[in-house]
Amino acid sequence: MSFAILKMTMSASLSGHLGQRFDVAIRILIGLLLLVLSVYGIFHGIRASLAQAIYHYVKYGAGSKVVEDLRATFRRCQDSFRLYPYGYYLCIWTAEKAYYGRFGPNGKEVPERLEAARLWCERGLELNYYKSQLRRLKTRLLARESLPDAIEYWGKYVDWQFWEPYNHAVLVEMYAEAGDLNNALESLVWVEGSEYYEEASRKFDEAWKKEMVPP
Numbered sequence: 001m002s003f004a005i006l007k008m009t010m011s012a013s014l015s016g017h018l019g020q021r022f023d024v025a026i027r028i029l030i031g032l033l034l035l036v037l038s039v040y041g042i043f044h045g046i047r048a049s050l051a052q053a054i055y056h057y058v059k060y061g062a063g064s065k066v067v068e069d070l071r072a073t074f075r076r077c078q079d080s081f082r083l084y085p086y087g088y089y090l091c092i093w094t095a096e097k098a099y100y101g102r103f104g105p106n107g108k109e110v111p112e113r114l115e116a117a118r119l120w121c122e123r124g125l126e127l128n129y130y131k132s133q134l135r136r137l138k139t140r141l142l143a144r145e146s147l148p149d150a151i152e153y154w155g156k157y158v159d160w161q162f163w164e165p166y167n168h169a170v171l172v173e174m175y176a177e178a179g180d181l182n183n184a185l186e187s188l189v190w191v192e193g194s195e196y197y198e199e200a201s202r203k204f205d206e207a208w209k210k211e212m213v214p215p
Helices: 002-059 070-083 088-100 111-127 132-143 147-160 165-178 181-189 197-212
Strands: none
Touching (some): 002 070, 088 111, 111 132, 132 165, 147 165, 165 181, 165 197, 181 197
């Protein structure tokens, strides 16, 4: 009887000791996990801060006031993106910088800058597919190769953001350039009353007058 009681006591003591060791091990594992997550968070935060500092430098800081080769600016943007590849505003700025700065000192387009505009535009769209600036720039780039493809691409965006007059004004511009006056006029109706109407109407009138000129 005494032996049975002693055996039960030892078993309970052993179970309790194992349970305590298991609890300690779990707490150590949780602590290590939190430590790893904290280190990762700090490391990620440092990278994001450095990326933002580079972006701020080229857009707002001393880098924006220095007249330099755009390739140096693009390299800095690439450094920023490598550190933090989630900033689509960096992509927007760099893509537009490349596209609107595509002309060299001789007044001719620089193919390298157009290629940079395409690259950064696609990067931005991968991060935010419906950002209007990126969709508009992609449309402009498409129009250089195929105006019908550009109209189709932008038309899909207009279907999603139908009630924005600017979107229809862009369609008026492209339809007018393509000589499609019927669709241009239909789009112009949705621009009426907005700040974009005067310019869109002017482009429609120019296209209409051009169509009226005898061949």
